[in-house]
Amino acid sequence: DAPFTSLDVLAHELGHLWNFNTARVSANRGGPGGVLEHVCDTIAMLIENRAGSERDIVRRSGRGGLWTIGEEVRPGPNGVRNINSPAAFDHVKDQRATWTTHQRAGPLNKFFFLLLNGGVHPETRVSVPRRRDPGVIDYDLIRVSRRYQSLLSRRTLTPNSGYQLFRLAFERESDREGMSGELVRIHNLAFEAVGISAYNIRFTGPTKVTRGQS
Numbered sequence: 462d463a464p465f466t467s468l469d470v471l472a473h474e475l476g477h478l479w480n481f482n483t484a485r486v487s488a489n490r491g492g493p494g495g496v497l498e499h500v501c502d503t504i505a506m507l508i509e510n511r512a513g514s515e516r517d518i519v520r521r522s523g524r525g526g527l528w529t530i531g532e533e534v535r536p537g538p539n540g541v542r543n544i545n546s547p548a549a550f551d552h553v554k555d556q557r558a559t560w561t562t563h564q565r566a567g568p569l570n571k572f573f574f575l576l577l578n579g580g581v582h583p584e585t586r587v588s589v590p591r592r593r594d595p596g597v598i599d600y601d602l603i604r605v606s607r608r609y610q611s612l613l614s615r616r617t618l619t620p621n622s623g624y625q626l627f628r629l630a631f632e633r634e635s636d637r638e639g640m641s642g643e644l645v646r647i648h649n650l651a652f653e654a655v656g657i658s659a660y661n662i663r664f665t666g667p668t669k670v671t672r673g674q675s
Contacts, residue, residue: 467533470541472508476501483613485620488562492623495565499627500609500618502542502570505530507606528574544570545578552584553624553656568655569627575651577602587654589647608634624657632659 480486480497487493510527531541539546547567550556556565575582579591608631612618617630635648652659 465534467531468512469505469509470531470534473501473505473530476504479504479613484616484618484622486618486622487620492565493621494562495560495567495569496618496622496624496627498562498566499569499573500612502530502544502566503573503605503609506544507602507609510602511606528578542570545574547571551582551655555584568624568657572651572655572657575654576647577605579647582654585654585656587650589650589654604638608638611637625659628652628657628659 477488477497480500486497486500488497506527528544529540529542530544533540535541542563547564547570550560550564550567551571553568556568571582574580575589579589581588611634612630615634617633619626619630622630632648635644640648649659
C-alpha cells in the first residue's frame, strides 16, 4: 500500500505555512494562487533533493526523481504532480477560469524545469539551452533554493503577485547574487517559453512596486 504522505508532500504543505508567516501570497484562484502553489512545489523539490534521497536521479533527463512530487503517495510516472509535464497546462495562454490553483502553477513549474534542465517547450518551440556542464545542476539547485527562500523571507513576492510580478521578483533576487550573461539568457528564455513576459516596472520597496522606466 502507498504511504499516507512523503517528504516532498509534507514539504509542500510546510511551504504554505512559511508563506503565511512571511510574504502571504494569496491562495485565491487567480494568478497569485498559481504562484503560491508553484513556490510550494519548488520548496518540496528542493527539500527532497537536499535530503539526498533523489541525488542519484537528479541528472536524468526530466524523468522521475526531482521532477515529480508525491510519487510514493501516488505510484506512477507522474506522482501527485509532474513538474516537467504539468497536466498539459504549461503556458499562460492555456489558462481557463476553471483552472484550480494547482493547475495555475503549471506554467511556472514548466519554467522551473526548463531553467534547470533546459529543453524545448512543446507548444511554443522555444529552446532553452542546457548548461554546458551537466554536473552543474546540483550547484544551481543550491543557488535557486536561496533565491526562493528570499522571495518569501524578504517579501519580494507580495500578496497579489501574479505571473509577471513573480518574474520581476525572481529577477530581482537573481540580480542580488549576480549572474553571467549565459545565465541571464537562460532565465529570459525559460520565462518566454511559458509566456511570462517582462514589463516596465521598478521596485520601490519589499512589498510595493510602481510603473517606471526600466
